[in-house]
Amino acid sequence: MLEFIRGCIRPYLAFLFPTAIAVMAILFAFRFADREMAELVLTFVLASGSTILGFYFGERSQRHKE
Numbered sequence: 001m002l003e004f005i006r007g008c009i010r011p012y013l014a015f016l017f018p019t020a021i022a023v024m025a026i027l028f029a030f031r032f033a034d035r036e037m038a039e040l041v042l043t044f045v046l047a048s049g050s051t052i053l054g055f056y057f058g059e060r061s062q063r064h065k066e
Helices: 002-032 035-065
Strands: none
Touching: 002 035
16 A cells, blocks of 8 residues: 555656746746846756656656567
């Protein structure tokens, strides 16, 4: 039962924390920085997120092929 709970909570937290950090970074950039800095932060967050998702799903698909 404990393994089932870990299996449910760990992916949720792995998604929740980076999403919260990205949303906070975007909100702070648009609120307190000029437009150019806000665009830079948004570009960085989107590029980092796409890289992380690519590695995650690439590793996951390799695991299911074996």
